[in-house]
Amino acid sequence: MINRLAVKGFKSFRDVTVHLGGLNLFVGTNASGKSNFFDALRVLQGIGNGFTVSEILDGKPRSATSEVWEGIRGGSAKACFEGADQLETFSITAAGRLSVGKATRRWEYSVSVSPSRSHVERESLEYGGRSIYDSRYADRGGVGSPVLKVEYQHGGRGRPRHLPFERSRPVLRQFEGANRVESQHGAFAARVANVLADMQRVDPAPTILRDYAQAGQVARMGEHGENFAALVRGICADPDAEAGYLEWLRELRPAEVDSVATLSGAVGEPLFMLREGGREFPAPVLSDGTLRFAAIAAAFFQPDMPRIMTIEEIENGIHASRTRLILELLRANAEAGSTQILATTHSPAVLAWLEPPEYATTHLCRRDQDTGEATITRLRDVPGFGDVARDHSLGDLFTEGWLEASW
Secondary structure, eight states, rough: OOOEEEEEEEEEEEEEEEOOOSSEEEEOSSSSSSSHHHEEEHHHHHHHTOHHHHHHHBBBOOOOOOOOOOOOTTTTOBBBBSSSBSSOOOOEEEEEEETTTTTTEEEEEEEEEEEETEEEEEEEEEEEEEEEEEEETTOOTTEEEEEEEEEOOOOOSSEEEEEEEEESSHHHHHTTTTOOOOHHHHHHHHHHHHHHHHHEEEOHHHHTEEEEEEOOOOSOTTTTOHHHHHHHHHHHSSHHHHHHHHHHHHHHHTTTEEEEEEETTTOOOOOEEEEEEEEEEEEEGGGGHHHHHHHHHHHHTTTTTOOOEEESSTTTOGGGHHHHHHHHHHHHHHHSSSSEEEEEOHHHHHHHHHOOOGGGGEEEEEEEETOEEEEEEGGGGGHHHHHHHHHSSSHHHHHHHHHHHTT
């Protein structure tokens, strides 16, 4: 889990720090910074995967060892803050906790990137309250140098070691197994990298959900719902998982769904299907909202659950009378504790069902029209929110624009 994320000079953010919990909702008008914040998370995911700066920002084609990686929106050309003064670098700092045996250790990772040069400017990693490596006091490569040197606090006697790394990609994935790096420290870096890499974006596309899956069975579906039907086939092979999944679908379509299953194509490829009233309804005839909810619900029954899951506009295609259901789905899985959830919403109905403790991890995104700068503020920290929320529905405050007008 990431407990804190600080973003400086990235897209619409000059300087924001966000404190996160198990379930996190991001609200705000269009172009207020919600998607840009998720792009910052995607940068971290690319770092965890060991990609180069160019690949992280601009994308990476399919290869023999990896799937297609979609770069961030706008690519490297639009990665830096474009306010009154154009910045040429951005930095992201993430902090969290990891269990090591019976102990829990805090970690903090920070990276500064130059998109125009496609290289790392600065980078550091702390684990368990002490520095593992830091480039601030070691790097003397100069502008254009292909090498980034870091000061490695190896824990032994003598001065810290200065170790060189390829500058076109972050050090984090290079550190494990590097020459003169002790195995325990390399393992620390790898564990942090694994946290960042194990992030799943769930953005189901109905056109993909209506198609046959290319695999027979999968442990995790694709970001846009690729192999959704294959995942459902696996869910249906486990009676307990099937019963749990079916319960959520019945909540969406009460008194209609008899069972969930898959049809088989010419070579056995699966296609999602619902049975209702004794009739079969394959994916191509189901509504966008039904398919999208079915895919999001299925994501929480994946055999390979991610540490972090992001979902944008959770209410898309779902009738207002069922919006509470999507919140309950996210809430139930966040409470299970294995996956941290970050989601965006424009729905007043979703906000109306929030409990007061959830205001601490519901974040208002706003963008100054004059400077272009976006900010992110916890609802409980919005001026006057506590007093007003006692007498008014949060959904009404959002619809009437009070949250934006309160500043």
